[in-house]
Amino acid sequence: MDCGKFATVFQGGCMRKALVLLIIAAFLLGGATFASCETSAASNYKKANALFSSARYKEALPLYESILSSPSEKIPASDVYTRIGDSYYRLGLYQNAIYAYQGAIVNQDRTVQPGTRYWIGFCYFLLRRHDQAASEFLKIPELYPEAGMWVGTAYYWAGRSCEQQGKKELARQYYKKAGGNGKSTQGRFAMKKAEAVRSKERVQGTGYSSQ
Structure with a gap:
């Protein structure tokens, strides 16, 4: 083989080997860095x-x-x-x-979302942003009708939010929905709230104070 050709082939082979070694080194370094990040995050x-x-x-x-x-x-x-x-x-x-x-x-996961929605709504409630609170609470029965107790809880706090805004009739409706069949402790409490709102409306309608 011609010496020039041999040198070219030899140099090309060395370069390819060097490139392969660089790729392997980068891969190993990347793996080590990833493992280090995983360990740090877990810690x-x-x-x-x-x-x-x-x-x-x-x-x-x-x-x-x-x-x-x-x-x-x-x-x-x-x-x-x-x-x-x-x-x-x-x-x-x-x-x-x-x-x-x-x-x-x-x-x-969808099964966890109703609880998170509730806490978003409750934070709005604590900030006295009652319109946003009611809107967030009402997303729970709308988006997750299968969410069990979260649905009743959401209706109850939507009622509280509406009552804070003076929307008595809406509040009463949501309390009634929260009450369901009225058999649970929470249900009975919500139904009492609905009746209390109605009683206040009647008293205010007559012009007399309940005090």
Whole structure:
């Protein structure tokens, strides 16, 4: 073989080998980095949950948020968002909690979503944004009619939200829906609320005070 050709072939072979080695090294490095991120995320999640359980919500929040910035396949983002929302809720930062719960609900399993919707609505209620609260509560029976107790609970708090706005008739209707057949403790309580609203309307209609 011509020496020039041999040198060219030899150099080409070396370059290909070097390229293959670089690809393998990059793959191994990437795998190691991914494994390191997974370990770090799992460690932070464990620490954050321990802090949360100890009611150290301010300390838990940065750890939860660090997991979102470096996502882990083993820790669902919806679970992390929920924990962030719960932390903000317990700190009384209801608007921040709403943002977190809204992030959680995007990829949540359908069976979990009614509870998250409820907490969004309840945060609005605590912020005295009663129109938004009622709207959020009413999404539960509309979107998840199979959600059992969440449906009755949602109607009850929609009633409370409407009552706060002075929408007495709407409030009474929602209380009645929350009451269902009136056999459960919650149902009986909701039916009493509906009757109380009607009684107030009657008293106000006569022009007399109930006091």
